[in-house]
Amino acid sequence: MTRQARRWSVGGVAAAILLAIGAVVLARPGISSAHEGVAMVRGNAPGEWRYWGGDAWSTRYSALDQVNASNFSQLQVAWEWKAGQFGSDEYYRTTPLFANGRILTVATTRRGAYAINPVDGSTLWKWQLDEGIRWQKAPRHFAGRGLSYWSDGVEERAIIVTTGYHLASLDAKTGLPDPKFGTNGVVDLEDGLGYPLVPLAVDDTNELIISEAAPLRKAKPGEKWNAATRTGADGSVGIDPANGQIANSSPAIMVGDVIVVGNSAMHGYWPLKMSNIGGIIRGFDVHTGKQLWKFNLIPQPGEFGAETWKNGTKPGTPGTGKNDAWATYTADPELGLVYIPVGMPLSDEYGGHRPGDNLFGNSVVAIDAKTGKRKWHYQFVHHDIWDYDTPMAPNLMDVTIGGKPRKVLAQTTKQGWIYTLDRVTGEPIWPMPETPVLASDVPGEEASKTQPIPSRPVPYSQQGLLETDLIDYTPALRDSALKIARRCRMGPYFIPPAMEEPHREGKLPCSWYAPGASGGVNIDGGAAVDVETGMIYVGSQTGLATIEVAKDPCSEHRFSQVHDSCGLPGALPAPAGYKKKEMRQAFAPAVPTTIGGISILRPREFGGLTAYDMNTGDKKWWIPNGNLWRQLASTDPLFAGVTLPKVPLLPGGQAEVIVTKTLVIHGVGRSGTGRVVKSPTSPGPQLYAQDKATGKIVGAVNIPAVNTAVPMTFMHQGKQYIVFATGVGDKTSLVALTLPGKP
Amino acid sequence: MNGIGHRILCAVAVTALAVVPADLIALRPQEGAKASAQSAALKAKPDPKAPTTLRGVFSNGQAERGKDLYLALCQSCHVAIAHTGPVFRGHWAGRPLSDLYTFVATRMPKNEPASLAPETYADLLAYILKLNQMPAGGADLAPDLPAMQHVRIQFAPPLKRAKQ
Numbered sequence: 001m002t003r004q005a006r007r008w009s010v011g012g013v014a015a016a017i018l019l020a021i022g023a024v025v026l027a028r029p030g031i032s033s034a035h036e037g038v039a040m041v042r043g044n045a046p047g048e049w050r051y052w053g054g055d056a057w058s059t060r061y062s063a064l065d066q067v068n069a070s071n072f073s074q075l076q077v078a079w080e081w082k083a084g085q086f087g088s089d090e091y092y093r094t095t096p097l098f099a100n101g102r103i104l105t106v107a108t109t110r111r112g113a114y115a116i117n118p119v120d121g122s123t124l125w126k127w128q129l130d131e132g133i134r135w136q137k138a139p140r141h142f143a144g145r146g147l148s149y150w151s152d153g154v155e156e157r158a159i160i161v162t163t164g165y166h167l168a169s170l171d172a173k174t175g176l177p178d179p180k181f182g183t184n185g186v187v188d189l190e191d192g193l194g195y196p197l198v199p200l201a202v203d204d205t206n207e208l209i210i211s212e213a214a215p216l217r218k219a220k221p222g223e224k225w226n227a228a229t230r231t232g233a234d235g236s237v238g239i240d241p242a243n244g245q246i247a248n249s250s251p252a253i254m255v256g257d258v259i260v261v262g263n264s265a266m267h268g269y270w271p272l273k274m275s276n277i278g279g280i281i282r283g284f285d286v287h288t289g290k291q292l293w294k295f296n297l298i299p300q301p302g303e304f305g306a307e308t309w310k311n312g313t314k315p316g317t318p319g320t321g322k323n324d325a326w327a328t329y330t331a332d333p334e335l336g337l338v339y340i341p342v343g344m345p346l347s348d349e350y351g352g353h354r355p356g357d358n359l360f361g362n363s364v365v366a367i368d369a370k371t372g373k374r375k376w377h378y379q380f381v382h383h384d385i386w387d388y389d390t391p392m393a394p395n396l397m398d399v400t401i402g403g404k405p406r407k408v409l410a411q412t413t414k415q416g417w418i419y420t421l422d423r424v425t426g427e428p429i430w431p432m433p434e435t436p437v438l439a440s441d442v443p444g445e446e447a448s449k450t451q452p453i454p455s456r457p458v459p460y461s462q463q464g465l466l467e468t469d470l471i472d473y474t475p476a477l478r479d480s481a482l483k484i485a486r487r488c489r490m491g492p493y494f495i496p497p498a499m500e501e502p503h504r505e506g507k508l509p510c511s512w513y514a515p516g517a518s519g520g521v522n523i524d525g526g527a528a529v530d531v532e533t534g535m536i537y538v539g540s541q542t543g544l545a546t547i548e549v550a551k552d553p554c555s556e557h558r559f560s561q562v563h564d565s566c567g568l569p570g571a572l573p574a575p576a577g578y579k580k581k582e583m584r585q586a587f588a589p590a591v592p593t594t595i596g597g598i599s600i601l602r603p604r605e606f607g608g609l610t611a612y613d614m615n616t617g618d619k620k621w622w623i624p625n626g627n628l629w630r631q632l633a634s635t636d637p638l639f640a641g642v643t644l645p646k647v648p649l650l651p652g653g654q655a656e657v658i659v660t661k662t663l664v665i666h667g668v669g670r671s672g673t674g675r676v677v678k679s680p681t682s683p684g685p686q687l688y689a690q691d692k693a694t695g696k697i698v699g700a701v702n703i704p705a706v707n708t709a710v711p712m713t714f715m716h717q718g719k720q721y722i723v724f725a726t727g728v729g730d731k732t733s734l735v736a737l738t739l740p741g742k743p
Numbered sequence: 744m745n746g747i748g749h750r751i752l753c754a755v756a757v758t759a760l761a762v763v764p765a766d767l768i769a770l771r772p773q774e775g776a777k778a779s780a781q782s783a784a785l786k787a788k789p790d791p792k793a794p795t796t797l798r799g800v801f802s803n804g805q806a807e808r809g810k811d812l813y814l815a816l817c818q819s820c821h822v823a824i825a826h827t828g829p830v831f832r833g834h835w836a837g838r839p840l841s842d843l844y845t846f847v848a849t850r851m852p853k854n855e856p857a858s859l860a861p862e863t864y865a866d867l868l869a870y871i872l873k874l875n876q877m878p879a880g881g882a883d884l885a886p887d888l889p890a891m892q893h894v895r896i897q898f899a900p901p902l903k904r905a906k907q
Contacts, residue, residue, distance in 0.1 A: 091815045141822075209824050267820070516853060543855040567829045580833055592849070594857055652855030673815035674808070674863045708815065728814035 042396075042531075043254075043333050047715035049098045050149045052251055054658065054712065057396035058330040060528035062713045065661035066720035067739060072663065072689040072699025075737040078721065079121030080704065083107035083143070084730035086114075086126070090142040091670050091708045092725040092732035093524070098714035099149045102172065103723065104158050105734060106143045110135065111163040113147060113170055118716040121736060125175030129186065131164030132234040133202045137216040138163045139247040139266045141207055143732075145328055145523070145709070148251045148259065150286050157286060159259055161248040165189045165238075167261060167284065182289030189261065190238045190246065192291045193280060194315070198240045199223070201233040204569070208245070211271045213568035216241040244276030244321060250523075253329040253338060255369035258292060259284040260338045264326030268348040268387070270563035272571050274556040276321030276346055278313075281338075281365075283372055293372025297323040297342055297360045304374060305359035318556075319353030321346030323361045327523055328393040330409075332423060337375055339396075339409060339423070340365045343389035348517065349497045350385060350549045350559040352444030357382040364394055364411050364419075366426060376426030380411070380419055382448035385440070385497055386547070387517035388414045392526035396423055399534035399615045410614060412527045412538055414519035415493070416461035416606075417454045420614065430617055431455045438489070440496035441507050442549055444558055447496045456617035460610040461520045461542040462601060463493040465512035471595075471602050473642045480638065481600040487591055488512050488546050500548035500562055510591050513547035518652075524669050525654030526710070530692060534615045537664050539625070539655030541671075542607035544593045544600075553578055596636025603647045609655045609666060611695060621695035624648030625655040626668040626676065626688060650675065656710040656724075663698070664690040667707035667724060676706055687711070687722070687737070704735060718743030795897035796840060799880020801869035806879060809870025812863060816852060827874050832898050841891035844868055848886075861886030875899075 038045050043056030047064060054060045067075065083092060087108030096105035096116075102124060103116040112128035131138070141163060148159040149172065156172035167189050169181040177185020191197055199219035206214055218240045219233035226232045239246065245266045252261040262281045278298035284291055298313050298320055299305035306313050313320055323345050330339040345354055345361045362381035367374055381388045394411040401408075409423035420429040432452040440447040462469070467490075470481040488510035489495050498511040518541060519525070525539035549559040554571040565571040566578065593600055605622040612619050625648060632644035653671020657664060667687045668676055678684025685706040689699035704726065711724035722737045794800075813823075825831065835843055848864040850856050859867075865886040873879065876899055884891075 089814075090818050206824050207822055209828060210820075210822055214824075269820075518853070541855075543858075545853050545856065564830060567833065592857075597857075652852060652858055670815040674812045674866070675859070728811050731811070 040333075043331065045099070048100070049096075049712040049714050051097070051253065052095050052146045052148075052328045053330065053393050053395075056253070056255070056331040056333050058328070058393040059395060059397075059531055060658040060710065061531050062658070062660050064713055064715055064720045066715070067660065067713070067722065068662050069689065069691070069698040071739055073701055074739060075687075075701040075722065076740050077704065078736040078738040080736070081116050081121040081123070081734040083114075083725075083732040083734065084727065086112060088730045089728065089732045091728045092143060093709045094143050094146050094725045095710045095712050096723055096725070096734060097147055097149050098712065098716070098723075099172065100151065100156060101716065103734070104147045104149060104172065106146055106160065107732065108143055109141045109163065111142075111144050111160070113158055113160045113168075113175065115158070115172065115175060116734070118714070118721060118736070121734075127160075127168070127170055127175045127177070129162050129164070129166055129168065131162060131166065132236045133200055133216060134164035134236045134238055135162075136202060136205075137208050137241075137245075138165065139208055139245050140249040140264055142249070144248065145250045148254050150254045150257075150259075159252055159254070159286070161189065161252055161261055163247070165246055165248055165263065167252070167259070167289070169286065169289065180288060181286075187284065187289045187291075188237075189248070189263070192282070192294070193239065193246075193277070195239040195243055195277075197237045199233050200236045200238050200241070201231070203231055205230045208266065209568055210267050211269055212245060212266045212276070213272060213565065213570045215245060215570055218242065239277070243315065244273065246277045249326050250328045253331050254286070255331045255333060255336065255338050257286045258369045259286050260329060260331070260367075260369060262325040262329070262340065265322045265324040265343075268322055268344070268346055270552055270555060270560045270565060271321075271347055271557055272555045272565055272568075274318040274353060275316050278315070278321055279324035279342065281325060281340055281367060281372075283369060295365075295367055295372050295374065297325060297340075297365070298345070299359060305377075308357040308359040310355040311353070319346065319351075323358070326389070327391050330393045330396060331369065332396055332407075335424065336369055337366045337423070338369045339394050340367060341390035341392060341394060341411065343391075344381075344384040344387060347557055347560055348385075348387040349547060349561050350442065350445060350557065351383050352442070352446070352558055354383075355446050357448065358384070362388055362390055364390060364409065364421070366423070378419065378421055378426050378428075380413055380415065380452065381494075382451060383446070385445065385447060386494070386513070391519060391522045395527050395529045395536060397529050397531070397534060397536070397614055401429060401615060408614065410527065410529070410536055412521040412525075412540070414515055414517070414522060416459040416463045416515050416520045416540070418457055418460075418527075418536070418538065418612065419452075419454055420457075420617070428454075437494040438491050438496055442497065442499045442559060445496065451494050453493070457612045457614075458619050459606075460538050460540045461606050462514040462544060462604070464491045464495055464514055465544065466490060466492055469602055470600055471598070473639070473644070477595065477638055477642070480595050484592060484595070484600055485512070495547075497547040497549050499559070500550045510546040510548050513545045514543065515541075516543060516545040516547075519654075522654060524656060524709070528657045528659040528664070529614075530659050533692070534613060535620065535692060536612050536614050537657050537659060538610045538612070539657045539666060539669075540607055540610065541652050541654050543652050546591050596634035596639055598632055598634050598636075598639065598644065603645055607651045608648055609657060609664070609690070609695065611664075620693075623690065623695045623697075625650040625653055626666075626672070626686070627697050628668070628676065656707060658711055658713065659692070660713060662692065664692050664695075665711065665713075665722065666690070667703070667711060670706060670708045670728075672706035673728070687724070701737060703737070704733075705731075793839075793893045793895045795895045796872055796877045797897050797899055799878050800840070800894055801872055801879055801884040802882055803879040805866050805869040805883040806873035809866040809868070809873070812867050813870050816859075817867070820853070823874055826871050832875075835896045836898055838896050839892045840868075840894040840896055841888050843871075843896060844886070844888065844891050
């Protein structure tokens, strides 16, 4: 237990057993009681931000208009809440909530919950669970994306899923755990999954090594904690780590009185073990913490979709694992449905151990929040071998298509497409024909013969690599670009990973990979919608990489991303005759994507911020992230006499966007770290406001550092605030902007 | 064009001269001689008498900048122990620092390789060296490939856990 955790514990040391729970109420300002009788709009109270995505529909839309084009640039920092004072984090990836006069947020790798006074940024209360070695070896060591909020008009709850995978229900007024919920306000989410809980132990003081080396283990009988070495059994219990790892990175979502909780998993880059824990979605009663239902994202024998796993799905079956829904969720309270964006199955780039389409991987699943029954699902990628997790809460919209009002779900994806579905039935709004795609030439890999390809809207990121994508400033440059391009497998999209063995006759050792594992859209970006007009604004990135698999000599998997795990704790022993490979082979070979520092990709309107009219599926406008450009130039003689264009400064970063009554507002996100810096000729990090119809920047305000997560906005005591997370390590904070003067 | 753009522009030009892998340069017919010379230089054997990374080749301030970049840009895919553990040490011990720099600067971030300024890559490298408990010196590590070819990567045994 760290000193910090001890300091916060009020339940005493309690170290020998499990957990210490602490809440500290720092102040009780005159904050009003819960809204009684206020009509909710998409699950949100007017002027508030009760869900990660603004409302249950994940619109990220606020009807507020005090901050508008005429005054946006006059915004000032009202306060900065220093999350780093409570501990360190990775980058601060949180969007706080605002409900009934309080800002509610998470902070630090320990993932405490905090309430903040919106007027001055003072801390109202804080709560944190000491999770011992469950925390130490949790796969996702960061503050997470935020909290969930529930109120019946009298009682209020802040709901948190911790780093070590506990669910807690706190009184939003005081931060004290709800004694009627679970055990003293906490439910162990590792319980109720069908695995027995066992005592846990560690052999080292480090975190997990990606993908799953140096894990927790089941404690030996009578094993004790060694305080000097910080190893052994500290009293924590959990699922036997031999089954795999489980974690959380995004908040639960409230649908009525049901808390809908999923999980995240270990990275699947280069797994060591042939199976891991599959993704699950569960419903819990907000009043009691009782588990109401469980939905298997890897369908078990007899369940719908189990036949899409030809080798079976029982826990422990080789090739099973993941399919975790690690992103944020969306709900339609009227329909009683929760929409779950599901990640990919185990091993990011090789699926030879899991033949079949692998439902519900890479799907959105609509689940009845009361019963846990599947209403419909749609799989965007069959048998994923590209790390194309569904990375973002889908956006719900009511639009008019062909003269008819339609209830729509728009799913932004890593693939560079919005997949648009009827959210009642799951049917595509515009055709998405199953289209033949390239076959894999990797031994044992049966890539899906087809993938659904949206006919509209047009994509927002580079996809695949075709000759028409290459620069052609001069014939010589085109020739050079073509020579580079032809060194790896080319195609329009879904190019299967190649096997990294140059000597295989007639086979290329690499495949072009666009979008890459980060998208397209990823959890940093995603879309905001205008509920009045049916426009959607997508923040995405674009780029070009290559994708290869190879045999990791110390992994159980036949192939994985190129990696040598030999020597890592938990890896297989090195095989006979094993010799450490030279660096260039051990990591994937570099196939350059530039000539003279200039990308071989022809500049196009990709990445940045793309606006579509979802009444028609038409693209309306595009701007680079932050509307920041750079002039291309090269000293390479091949470019002599060539006039090169301006290109986006941050193609590989995601614009983080919200919408208000009259503005699109975005920040550049963490990719601006070290790149968007103040100088005599640059204002440095800013938040930008765009005209909704044209994308024209109508305002910009200097901010202390680049935002690191999607902003939010709310009204309190007559003032509109815009709040966003920023910073890394112990420099994390929430920054609040508001207009000068009294309301 | 603003100042940021200019900084990146310069960066790209430097990258083009210094970091583009030899196999790409070989694609340019008019630069064959230069390509082979550069190729040979990039693959130079480490000089056992060369100064090592235990001699303070970066500054603390630079490593601090590098830490911010690392947390913002790297750690969503990598954990620090993957850049300090036995596999990492096995790969890089004894190699010229230019190899590590070239690898990071041409391969990362995966989705957008070679997209950061050379100074940014150097800052990241400084933090990685610091993570490996290599001592800081008085000056920043410059993104100077020829200079880095004469610095050998050496780890200080025994490796203790880096303080976060």
